[in-house]
Amino acid sequence: VRAQFAFVVMVLASHGASACPLCHTETGRAVRSGIFDGRFVPTLLEVVAPFPILAAVAAFLHGAPRDRR
């Protein structure tokens, strides 16, 4: 019974976590600081790293020889 009461209290006491990169909440600030930290640019370069390679593959296919039919 005590556990059930504690669960009900927790559910009623909790409120929705308002979290987004633009939210003015504690979680929102944590999200912003987690994104725009000292590693933002290196992380950005890592996340987009496959795309220049894929673009190069497409460029190679565009200029590949023996493509006529």
Add this chain to the structure above:
Amino acid sequence: MRTRRPLISAGALLGMGLGGFVDGILLHQILQVHGMLTARLPKDSVAAVEINMFWDGIFHAFTWLLTVLGVALLFRAARRDPDPSTRTFVGALLLGYGAFNTVEGFVDHYVLHLHHVVERLGPSMWDVVFLASGLLMMAIGTALVRSDAPVRHTVCSDASREQHRP
């Protein structure tokens, strides 16, 4: 003789873009087996989920750019060749999809260690399966494109197309 280059590059770019969306939509959002940075930042808090979601969005934005570029090239290819080969286009789509899985799998899973296919397992057979699926699709796509029988055609210029238009 008409060139297939625009159709092949358009199909490949569309395949890459659609492959990226399959990864993002199916593995990141529906199944949620990994996020963009889950090997470094596990999704164990709301903030961590949101940060991963942000980098997922950056990844999707670049995937969208590949897709838009593919649509533009496809439009250009259709203007040059009003009767494009389905086999070549499907082959190019598979080639692009396979290239996406191969490049993304190798770079993100093995070189940069940003995430793994099933993050709770860490580096696992699923990473190998993902990479192998890319290589297989590239092989099938290449075979389809190459097997498209060479046929001689005259160049269909805009002027001659206008003449034949009803």
